[in-house]
Every structure is written in C-alpha cells, then in structure tokens.
Amino acid sequence: MSMMTYMRVLQKVNTLPSRFLHYVQGQSPQPKIREYFYFIDHQGQLFLDDAKMKNFTSCFKEKAFLQFFFKRLKMNTTGRYEEEFPYFSPCGRERNYIHCDDKPIxxxxxxxxxxxxxxxxxxxxxxxxxxxxxxxxxxxxxxxxxxxxxxxxxxxxxxxxxxxxxxxxxxxxxxxxxxxxxxxxxxxxxxxxxxxxxxxxxxxxxx
Structure with missing residues (x-):
C-alpha cells in the first residue's frame, strides 16, 4: 500500500451520528448538571462536536485539560446518548459525551x-x-x-x-x-x- 493510498484510508471520515441528533452544548438535563459533546479524530485531536472547522487550530491543546479529560475517559453507560456517543468523561458536574473517527485513544x-x-x-x-x-x-x-x-x-x-x-x-x-x-x-x-x-x-x- 502506497503512502498516498494509506493516508486516504486513514482520512476517511465516518458518518457522524450527531448530524441527526439534537443537543445544545452546555444543556442542563437536571439542576446543576451540564452536558457537553465532543469528537476525537483519527489524529487524536479533541474538538467540540459541533465545531464547523475541525483542524489543528480549533482542537483543544491545553495539556492539563487534556490529561484531566482523557484520564476519566470510559465507556458511556449513563443511559443517555450511548449509541451516538459511546464514550464518556465525567468532570464534576459536567458530563462529557464523546464519539470518534475510530478509537478514542x-x-x-x-x-x-x-x-x-x-x-x-x-x-x-x-x-x-x-x-x-x-x-x-x-x-x-x-x-x-x-x-x-x-x-x-x-x-x-x-x-x-x-x-x-x-x-x-x-x-x-x-x-x-x-x-x-x-x-x-x-x-x-x-x-x-x-x-x-x-x-x-x-x-x-x-x-
């Protein structure tokens, strides 16, 4: 497989389930709880899921935040958005739902x-x-x-x-x-x- 072909394969973006899902970043399904939605691409970059442009300039880069976020990453068994966002990273009163190109790590x-x-x-x-x-x-x-x-x-x-x-x-x-x-x-x-x-x-x- 040539390098060019290899890159085409890796850059193929899956259909995003959130295109057909309604949510609002920061929504509060119950008092004092906020929900946020994220996407991880095949390069490992983390974005807000609804960001129109997903590239290096718009991904999260603060290492302390990324460490905190990924250390808490696990399968989504919350009963909310489990199919569309199969991964979950709790952060105090914030609930972070994640989907990805391939793997979250x-x-x-x-x-x-x-x-x-x-x-x-x-x-x-x-x-x-x-x-x-x-x-x-x-x-x-x-x-x-x-x-x-x-x-x-x-x-x-x-x-x-x-x-x-x-x-x-x-x-x-x-x-x-x-x-x-x-x-x-x-x-x-x-x-x-x-x-x-x-x-x-x-x-x-x-x-």
Whole structure:
C-alpha cells in the first residue's frame, strides 16, 4: 500500500451520528448538571462536536485539560446518548459525551526511553502527561485498512489507534510471513525481532 493510498484510508471520515441528533452544548438535563459533546479524530485531536472547522487550530491543546479529560475517559453507560456517543468523561458536574473517527485513544508519539529502559506511547495530545508502556509484540495491523493498533485500557475497549504518521514509520518494520493479505507476523524494534501476538484482533473485529 502506497503512502498516498494509506493516508486516504486513514482520512476517511465516518458518518457522524450527531448530524441527526439534537443537543445544545452546555444543556442542563437536571439542576446543576451540564452536558457537553465532543469528537476525537483519527489524529487524536479533541474538538467540540459541533465545531464547523475541525483542524489543528480549533482542537483543544491545553495539556492539563487534556490529561484531566482523557484520564476519566470510559465507556458511556449513563443511559443517555450511548449509541451516538459511546464514550464518556465525567468532570464534576459536567458530563462529557464523546464519539470518534475510530478509537478514542490515539497514540501520537513514541517517547525516548526513560530511565527504566522502556519506550512509551503518548496519547491525547498531552505529551508526557498521558503515556502507556510500548509493547512491540502487541502491535497489530489490519491489512484491509492499513491501520495499526496497540493495547489500551479496558475501560475504553482495550484498543487504541496509532496515528497515521507514526503508523507509516512503524509499518516499515513489519514482516508478513503469512502474506500481505493477513496481519503481519513479526516486528523489529530497537534491533530486536518480535513475534506479534495479534491478541487484540478479536477486539478489533468486535468494533
């Protein structure tokens, strides 16, 4: 798959369910409660869902806010907007409902090794404030889309998406012993060759 084709696939935007849903940002369904609605794109950028322009200039960038928001992210089991906004981030009296292009957790960078000798994936646009340990053997690619995934917390489905620019770099180190129509079998990282477990494939097929 060429880089241009890969980017076209990743930039394909899903039909947004909120187009057919009526809400008002900051609405109060009950006293002292406010509701807000958000969208996360495939680059991991967070927007107000009804923002007309969704690009780098209009996304949220304050790292402290992003850390607070994403640390509380979980599946929406509130009984409100569960189908249209499957994710939820409570913030005191504010209820934040979220939907996304693909996954709500998007890994954007691999941070240099810390003193523990482990590489970390950063997500949510918060740099070192939001990280998970990088598990090279757990990386998984779907051949039909070219998208690459990595485990995430079970509270949001157990899978995170790897940002397109980072995924392109990672994909150079894959091996496909079962053919390119199947997920890669091996991945070389830091001069070490890993056998890929593809353990998160069932979770991706459930999506």
């Amino acid at each position: 998007v890994y954007t960078h691999i941070l240099p090794q810390h003193k523990d000798g482990i590489d970390y994936l950063s997500y949510g646009g918060a740099g070192e404030l939001l990280t998970v340990a990088f598990q090279p053997e757990q990386v998984c690619m779907l051949p039909d889309t070219g998208r690459i995934y990595h485990p995430a917390t079970p509270t949001i489905g157990g899978v995170g998406l790897i940002k397109s620019s980072l995924a392109i770099d990672i994909s150079k180190h894959f091996e496909f012993e079962n053919g390119e129509n199947n997920p890669p079998t091996h991945f070389t990282w830091q001069n070490k060759r890993f056998i890929l477990t593809n353990e998160i494939l069932p979770l991706l097929h459930q999506s």
